[in-house]
Every structure is written in structure tokens, then in C-alpha cells.
Amino acid sequence: MVEIYDGSLDVKSIFNRWFDEQRNNNYGAFIPFVGVIRDEDGIDGLSFDIYEPILAQWFDGWQEKAKARGALLKMAHSRGDVWLHTSSYISAVFSPKRRVALMLIDEFVEDFKANAPIWKYDLRDGARIYAEDRSTPMNGAGLLGGKL
Amino acid sequence: MVIVEFLGPIALAPIELEAKTLGDVATVLQANALLEPWLGKCAVAVNDNMVKDMGYLLKDGDRISLLPPVCGG
Numbered sequence: 081m082v083e084i085y086d087g088s089l090d091v092k093s094i095f096n097r098w099f100d101e102q103r104n105n106n107y108g109a110f111i112p113f114v115g116v117i118r119d120e121d122g123i124d125g126l127s128f129d130i131y132e133p134i135l136a137q138w139f140d141g142w143q144e145k146a147k148a149r150g151a152l153l154k155m156a157h158s159r160g161d162v163w164l165h166t167s168s169y170i171s172a173v174f175s176p177k178r179r180v181a182l183m184l185i186d187e188f189v190e191d192f193k194a195n196a197p198i199w200k201y202d203l204r205d206g207a208r209i210y211a212e213d214r215s216t217p218m219n220g221a222g223l224l225g226g227k228l
Numbered sequence: 229m230v231i232v233e234f235l236g237p238i239a240l241a242p243i244e245l246e247a248k249t250l251g252d253v254a255t256v257l258q259a260n261a262l263l264e265p266w267l268g269k270c271a272v273a274v275n276d277n278m279v280k281d282m283g284y285l286l287k288d289g290d291r292i293s294l295l296p297p298v299c300g301g
């Protein structure tokens with residue numbers, strides 16, 4: 081299950097809880113990933129829209145892939161406004177061995193950027209501006225735009 | 229009738245239209261000047277399932293979602 085929070089993530093408490101929930105399940109590796117909002121291009125922060133039904137399906141598909149490799153995925157994301165130097169996205173892999181966890185966190189985060197139905201906006205001078213130039217069309221995009 | 233909804237930054241209200249296939253939906257949406265720029269970069273879901281087949285047969289009451297380019301994190 082993806083955990084969705086309004087505003088910035090409380091990174092420490094979420095990681096602590098995930099660790100405590102899994103520490104007795106004999107996973108030898110716990111690899112966290114934290115996305116932190118950088119001060120760049122004059123933004124005040126970022127804002128996010130999420131479409132939860134398809135996000136849940138996308139995540140469940142990844143959880144199945146992880147399970148097939150003996151691993152477990154966790155993820156939390158912000159909705160709405162998130163300010164500089166705070167976190168909007170964290171994820172983690174638990175696995176028996178480190179190699180699987182290192183590979184999975186790489187594959188999972190890359191696909192997250194390309195196919196999780198989340199939309200990012202720059203917050204600048206009170207405006208909320210779609211970050212179109214940093215966004216990626218999802219798999220299968222353009223279906224309705226082709227010649228008929 | 230089917231309903232078409234526009235997610236994220238497209239910021240348009242849902243519309244209802246008569247359509248038997250996604251091709252019929254494309255015909256209507258391509259005629260809309262506000263939507264036409266989005267169509268080449270949006271993915272499509274029907275009742276929250278991603279669809280990649282233009283010939284997908286629609287049923288009365290189906291909900292079609294357009295998903296513009298994404299950027300989580």
C-alpha cells in the first residue's frame with residue numbers, strides 16, 4: 081500500500097515505523113530512498129496531484145515483482161504543497177540480501193518517475209505551475225492523438 | 229454514454245459523449261482545440277485500467293481517464 085500524506089513527509093517517523101514493522105522478518109538489507117526538494121530555479125516548493133486508483137495498481141504490480149525476488153517494497157508520497165528542503169517522496173526495499181535490494185530500488189525509483197500517476201507543479205510567487213518540461217509521458221501515451 | 233475525465237494539469241471538467249470504441253472518443257477529443265495539444269502525450273485508462281488498444285470496445289457508463297505526462301518525487 082502506498083502511504084499518501086498531505087504536505088511534507090515526516091521521514092524519520094515513517095522510516096522508523098517501517099524498520100520496526102520489518103525488523104523481525106529476517107530481511108538482511110533495508111535500503112531507503114529519500115527525495116528532498118532542492119532550492120533551484122527560484123521555486124518556493126513543489127506541489128503534487130495524485131491519482132490514487134492507478135497508483136495503487138502500479139504499486140501492487142511492483143510489489144508482486146519484489147515478492148517474486150523475496151523482497152518487500154514500501155513507499156510514501158506527499159499530496160499538495162511541499163516546501164524546500166523537506167521530503168515529498170520516500171521508498172524502501174527490504175530483502176534477504178543486499179544485491180536484490182540495490183537492484184530493486186534502482187528499477188523501482190526509475191519506473192516511479194516514468195509511470196506513477198503523480199503530477200508535479202512548481203510553486204513560485206504564489207502560482208502553481210505544471211512542471212511539464214520535467215514530466216514524462218506514461219507507457220502507451222498518445223493513443224488518442226494518432227491519425228484516425 | 230461514456231464519461232471522459234482529465235487528470236492532473238489538464239484542468240477541464242469531465243465530458244459525456246456517445247462512443248463505442250476509443251477511436252470514437254479520439255474523434256470527438258481531437259476536434260476540441262483545448263484538448264488536442266494534450267492527446268499526443270496522454271496515456272488512457274478505462275475504469276482505472278490502462279488501455280493501449282484504440283479498438284477497445286466501450287460499454288455504456290464506462291469512465292475514460294486521460295493521464296498527462298507524470299513526474300513524481
